[in-house]
C-alpha cells in the first residue's frame with residue numbers, strides 16, 4: 001500500500017495553471033509548479049492542451065525513459081496517487097528477467113527449453129545479474145560518462161567475488177576460490193557460466209566500461225597462466241586476480257595490427273636480461289596497467305615477454321570513439337631491462353602463445369557483442385511500441401516491423417551459433433579447441449560483429465535523432481551505434497577472421513575430396 005495522499009481526478013484537474021501545475025503519470029500525481037522552469041524539455045510543454053491537471057502517461061513515455069521518474073530529484077515531485085488506480089509500469093528490480101519477446105535468450109524465456117543450461121547456470125545467472133545491477137552497473141555508467149578508470153573500491157569488491165578469475169573462464173586458476181559468494185563451485189564452472197558472465201556485463205550499454213572492467217586481465221593473464229614460469233605465476237597471478245595489480249596485452253602496433261608478423265618492438269639479449277625497445281598502440285587498460293604481456297621480435301622469431309611498469313615504460317591515453325574508462329593507451333618501451341625469466345613460452349615460439357589466446361578472446365568478444373545486440377533489439381521493441389507517430393504506435397508501420405524482424409532473426413541465429421561453439425568448447429581439450437575451433441570462432445566472430453553493425457544501423461533508423469544523443473530515450477542505441485565497430489576490430493578484424501576461417505577449412509579439406 002502506498003503512503004501517498006489519494007486524489008480524485010476532479011481534485012487534480014484544478015491544478016492546471018502556471019504556479020499551480022500538477023500532472024499525472026501512470027496514476028502518480030506530480031506537482032511540477034516549481035519544476036516547470038527547470039524542466040529540460042522546457043516549461044511551455046506543460047501548457048500544451050491536455051497536459052496541465054491531466055493524465056500525461058502516453059505523452060510522457062513517448063519522450064522519457066522510465067528511469068527519469070526514479071531519479072531522486074524527480075521522484076520527490078510526486079505528491080500523491082489517483083484514488084483507486086494502481087501503477088501499471090513497474091520500476092525494474094535488480095535481477096529481473098525481461099518479459100519482452102527476444103529480450104532474453106530463449107533459455108531464459110518463459111515456456112522455452114534448452115539442451116545447454118542446467119540448474120547451476122540458472123542459479124549463477126540470477127545471482128550474477130542481481131549483483132551486477134546492484135553493485136557494478138551504477139559505477140560502470142558513471143565511468144562511461146566521466147572517462148575515469150573504475151574505482152579501486154569497485155575493483156576490491158569484484159576481487160572479493162573472484163570476478164576476474166571467472167572472466168578468465170574455467171581452469172586451474174579457479175581452484176580453491178569462492179565464486180560469487182559460493183553460488184557456483186569452481187569445478188562446476190564451465191564455458192556456459194562464462195558465456196553468461198560475458199553477456200551480463202554487456203547489457204549495461206556502456207561499451208567503454210565493458211573493457212574498463214579489467215578486460216586487459218582476460219587477455220593479458222592467460223599467457224602467464226599457460227606459459228609463465230612457476231615463480232612468475234606465483235607472483236603475478238594472485239596480484240592480478242586479487243585486483244592489487246593490473247595487466248594489459250600489448251601486441252598491436254602502429255606498424256602492424258592483425259599482421260602480427262610485422263611487429264617492430266625488439267627484445268635483444270643482454271646476459272640474463274632482455275633489453276626491449278618499441279611502441280604499442282590501442283592497448284586496452286594500458287593507461288593503468290602495471291604489467292604488459294608484450295609481443296617482441298627476437299633473433300629467432302617472435303617472443304612474448306612480461307614487462308612490468310618500470311623505468312623506460314611510458315603510457316599515454318589515446319582518445320578513441322568509446323569512453324576513456326577503457327584505458328586505451330599508446331605504450332613506449334625505451335631500453336627496458338627485463339629478466340629472461342619473464343619470457344612466456346619458448347623464445348621464438350611467441351606466435352603459438354598469442355594464437356592460443358586468440359580463440360578465447362574472440363569468443364568472449366562475440367558473446368558480449370551478442371548480448372549487447374539483444375539489449376538493442378529489446379530497446380527497439382519497447383520504443384516502437386510506446387512511440388506515437390501520426391497518431392499510432394511506431395510499430396504499426398510495416399517498414400519498422402521489417403527492421404525488427406531482421407534484427408530478431410540476426411540475434412537468434414547468432415545465439416544458436418555461439419551456444420553451439422560454447423558447447424564444443426565445453427567438450428574439447430585446450431589443444432583440440434586450438435586445432436578445431438580457430439576457424440569456426442573466427443567466422444562466428446566476424447558474422448556476429450557484422451550482424452551487430454547492421455542492427456546498430458537499423459536501431460538508429462528506428463530511434464531517429466534520439467539515437468544520436470548520449471542521454472534520453474536513445475542512449476543505449478547511441479552507445480551501441482558508436483561502439484559496435486569495436487567488436488568488429490578488436491581481437492582481429494572481420495576481413496582477417498573471415499579469411500582465417502576459410503583458410504582453415506581449406507586446410508582441412510580431405511586431399512581426395514572431389515565433386
Ligand code: HEM
Nearest residue numbers: 030040041045046051056059060063064065068074472473
Ligand atoms: C514529472 C514529470 C517530468 C519530469 C521529471 C521530466 C523530466 C525530463 C527530463 C529529465 C528530460 C531530459 C531528457 C531525459 O533525461 O530523458 C526531459 C525532457 C523532455 N520532456 Fe520532460 N519531464 C516531465 C514531464 C514532461 C511532460 C508531461 C512533457 C510533455 C508534455 C515533457 C516533455 C519533455 C520534452 C519534449 C523533453 C525533451 C525530449 C527530447 O529532448 O527528446 N516532460 N524531461
